[in-house]
Every structure is written in C-alpha cells, then in structure tokens.
Amino acid sequence: MNYTGNSSESTQKSQPTVSENSSNVSGMNISSQHLSQGQHQVHIPQTSGYQRGTSDAIQRSLLPQRSTVSSGKYSLGDFHIMRTLGTGSFGRVHLVRSVHNGRYYAVKVLKKAQVIKMKQVEHTNDERRMLKLVEHPFLIRMWGTFQDSKNLFMVMDYIEGGELFSLLRKSQRFPNPVAKFYAAEVCLALEYLHSHDIIYRDLKPENILLDRNGHIKITDFGFAKEVSTVTWTLCGTPDYIAPEVITSKPYNKSVDWWSLGVLIFEMLAGYTPFYDSTPMKTYEKILSGKIHYPNFFTPDVIDLLSNLITADLTRRLGNLINGPADIRNHPWFQEVIWEKILAKDIETPYEPPITAGVGDSSLFDHYPEEQLDYGSAGEDPYAHFFTEF
Ligand SMILES: Nc1ncnc2c1ncn2[C@@H]1O[C@H](COP(=O)(O)OP(=O)(O)OP(=O)(O)O)[C@@H](O)[C@H]1O
Ligand SMILES: [Mg+2]
DSSP states (O other): OOOOOOOOOOOBOOOSSSSOOOOBOOSOOSOOOOOOOOOOOOOOOOOSOOOOSSTTSOOOOSSOOOTTOOBTSOOGGGEEEEEEEEEOSSEEEEEEEETTTOOEEEEEEEEHHHHHHTTOHHHHHHHHHHHHHOOOTTBOOEEEEEEOSSEEEEEEEOOTTOBHHHHHHHHSSOOHHHHHHHHHHHHHHHHHHHHTTEEOOOOSGGGEEEOTTSOEEEOOOTTOEEOSSOBOOOOSOGGGOOHHHHTTOOBOTHHHHHHHHHHHHHHHHSSOTTOOSSHHHHHHHHHHTOOOOOTTSOHHHHHHHHTTSOSOTTTOTTSSTTTTHHHHTSGGGTTOOHHHHHTTOSOOSOOOOSOTTTTOOTTSOOOOOOOOOTTOOSOOTTGGGGTTO
16 A cells, blocks of 8 residues: 655644644645644643552563663663654653664653652653563563653664654545554554553554554553553543543543544544544543544444444443454454554555664654753652652
C-alpha cells in the first residue's frame, strides 16, 4: 500500500498539559482528504486521592526482568544533548547522541519538583518499571535511567519517523486500509501489555511513533500500570477516556479497548468522536454515549466501533470471554494476517521521508528550547522518592 497526496494546511496540536500551546505540523502527507475540525487534547493532572483502593497493589510481575536496564547505568556525560522532540507536563524529550558509539537516542527528562507538585511520583516510578519490563516490536525500548539533583532521565531508542499525530493531521484522515494497518499493530501491542497485566491508559496518536520503515512504536508509559484486577485512578486524555474512568468507577484493561475504538474513529474521520471545545463538554458527550458516524464509515467498522466505544462492559470487545481474539476476529480485520503483522512481514502504508541513523529529526515539530539545568549536583530534597532511577 502506498499513498501520496498533498496538503498545505497546518493544524493545531494541543500539548498534553493543562495550558494549551499550539504549533504547526508540517512536512508529511499521505492522503489529500480534508476535514476542517481540529481537536484539543489535554492531560488531566491528578489533584488528589489518586489511589483509592488496594487492588492497585503491585502484583508479582509476569514479565522477565531485563538485565540490560539498570539504574544509574548512564550519566549525563555519556550523551550530547540536542534538540527537543516533544514536551509534556513534567519535562521534555530530547534527541541525544552517545559520545561512545555515536548513535542517536531519545532521552525523556522529568523535573523532580514538577513530578512532586503534580502528585505523579507513583506514576513516574511505574513508568520506569513498565518500560524496563516490556519487550515487544511495537513498544518503545528503554535502555537505562539516571538522575541528577533536579531531574530524572530515561534513555530510549530514538524513533525517527515522528508522531502518528503529525501524519494524521497532515493527511486529514487515513483511507480504510491505512487505519487498519496501524490499528492492527496497536492491537497486538495492547494485547501483549494486557497479557502481562499492564494497562496502558494513554493511547492517542501523539504517543504512537513511526519508525524508519513506518511501523509503530508506542511511547509514553507515564500512565501505564501493572494491574491484575481493577484500579480507580482518573488519568488519560479527555477525548480518549472511557466513561467508567470519568465516573470514578473501578475499571480494568478494557479502558484501552475503548481508546482503540476512539483511535480507529479518529484515524478514519480525522477527528475524535467526542470532540468539543472544553474537556468538560467532551466528558458530557462521552457520558451521553451518543456517537455520530460519518456516512463514509463502512458497516463493518461501525459494528466494530460500536462494540469498542460502548459503556456497556458486558458488550465491549476485548472484555468478553474470548478477550482480544474477538477484536482480531472481527470482520473489519478480516484480511489481516496477524502473524505477518507481528513479524513486520507486511509492507507499511507510509515510509517516513528521513535519512535513517543520522539523527534526522525533520519530522518532529519544533518546541521552544530552554536553559538546561541538567547535571546540577546541589541539594536534592526529593531523592528518597526516586531511588530506582
Ligand atoms: N523514543 C522516542 N523517540 C522519538 N520521539 C519521542 C520518543 N519518546 C517520546 N518522543 C516524543 O516526545 C513526545 C513526548 O513524549 P512522551 O509522550 O513520553 O511525554 P509526555 O507526553 O510529556 O508525557 P506525559 O504524558 O508523562 O506528560 C512524544 O509525543 C514524541 O513526540
Ligand atoms: Mg505523551
């Protein structure tokens, strides 16, 4: 599958924080379809009481411990810090180059004070734990972590093809086979996480990167958690949050299958099903349960989506007796050969136009750079919160 097209329009992207910045998306097109509606995506910082029960208690991990990832394995001196690739509520992600092997990596830097202020200590330690454990073709790989007195650092592979978000905004919307390809890769990644009792909780196009060949890598494990039963935390991104999370009910892995439904809808339509001008209005729409499917959606995808984006947990695919097999076996995925998807034995719909291996970051948006305080050795009042880094 190959798609080319033109779009000179830029669209706005809301940063995952409470305040919204905008920046232009430029550079990539795979389809010439145009839709006018934009989208706001805002993370909800936790304000209080985010752990309300004991079922969140960490179970013995089902995943093998990877010996390559140890705390303090690297230090700042191992890398040249380069441009910012993305920013978030607690810090930023930099392109970096190893002074030892000359290779490029991505380093996520979180400000300790900000993590404390936004009550994200537990989530940050979980992010490190989850990233250390997971090993899958469609999940980001972390190599190690370290810290200074003010910041936490996570060293990951650098994924060169940019965010699926940028590609989608430039393309307006994806043709059915393209959406299906990305959905299939995401589906296998979620199935892997769930089989190891990890809920991801932040599925959205900003967190899905494309590698040099056009396969996906899911990044941002900031809300991922090992949970074998149910949990209560209110977190995620408004447009993608399941109703049971909004209403503070105990919820399980199936919140990720709801988000997969929203993602498929957004890839096909170019906007999310509950889009509105404020998070509150979006929540009201989610709770109302009404979805308007564009008339170009095919009956099989409407059937799939109405059984993913449903508040009724006894109907939601992925949550039933056959688990994720019900999604994989759904008629919309009929022509998908899952073994080939997993083996990356399928031609990708879009090959990012970059030079591989040289730190090409032309497909990433630009963010204001700031004076870096990395490497400071002063007082560290929060050290005891982050002993694993
Ligand atoms: N391994 C990577 N390679 C290339 N770019 C990356 C990588 N990891 C993250 N990025 C870029 O940085 C952006 C922000 O990273 P990430 O999503 O992990 O942080 P965040 O959204 O700030 O996290 P949080 O939700 O915890 O605030 C991503 O959307 C992506 O554009
Ligand atoms: Mg993110």
